Amino acid sequence: MSSQIYINGQFFAEDEAKISVFDHGLLYGDGVFEGIRIYGGNVFLHGEHIDRLYESAKVIRLEIPITKEEMVKAVEETVARNNIDDGYVRLVITRGAGSLGLDIRRTSNPQVIIIAATISLYPEEYYHEGLQLITASTIRNHPQALSPRIKSLNYLNNIMAKIEATDMGCIEALMMNHKGEVSECTGDNIFIIKDKIVKTPPTDAGILEGVTRNAVIKLAREAGYEMQETTLTRHDVYVADECFLTGTAAEVIPVVSIDGRQLGDGKPGPITHELLKLFQELTRSSV
Structure with a gap:
């Protein structure tokens, strides 16, 4: 029908x-x-x-x-x-x-x-095996040109970075801001975990303030993890113990490598698994 x-x-x-x-x-x-x-x-x-x-x-x-x-x-x-x-x-x-x-x-x-x-943004195996990312040369729009906090119909900036990812055999790309700091991915917010501290770029890094992002920040704090909204560089991502992305369509999805650098042991990490489970419980509690 x-x-x-x-x-x-x-x-x-x-x-x-x-x-x-x-x-x-x-x-x-x-x-x-x-x-x-x-x-x-x-x-x-x-x-x-x-x-x-x-x-x-x-x-x-x-x-x-x-x-x-x-x-x-x-x-x-x-x-x-x-x-x-x-x-x-x-x-x-x-x-x-x-x-x-x-x-x-x-x-x-x-x-x-x-x-x-109905929707299926990523194949199911990526939630178990993790994503591989590349860093796009296309940077996030300058926040003084167009605020990334506006969820506008103009997504060409994101699309150009997505093209770079698919050309390299990946399905998602990390985008930097005009200062060379980590911003977000083409359709998702990014989190890293280092020494059991969960970190994500702040809103002034040129990101969309994701609804799923905010939910996961709250879940991490309620679970007892130190949660930091802080400036990140590519170095921070490269040496992270774990990494995951959040988004309405993507939900919570692990990342296991970026720019050819393996993160942790190359498998989705335990804190990522825990936050994914907590998020799934949150979605079920709304039913």
């Missing part, structure tokens, strides 16, 4: 779900989005994702035409209509149709689009 796509209060079959070719989301990447997981039919960390969506929209002066409460209900109805038990929601807000120019005053009717589907 065809998926039911929500667009501005109405549901359409996949082949009938359309927006204008003059929408500035298409023409200029002018809009924001969220990716949200579904576990057992329930939308995971729903409030946190909706809050971030509205914050991103506010920063780019995009007025979402429905309230947060209405958005929550719209997402839940989309999930229910598509009978998704375990899956993923892509929530997109575009600037709306306008003229061939950058002036937002010449646009109207922002589009609220909600897609609910």
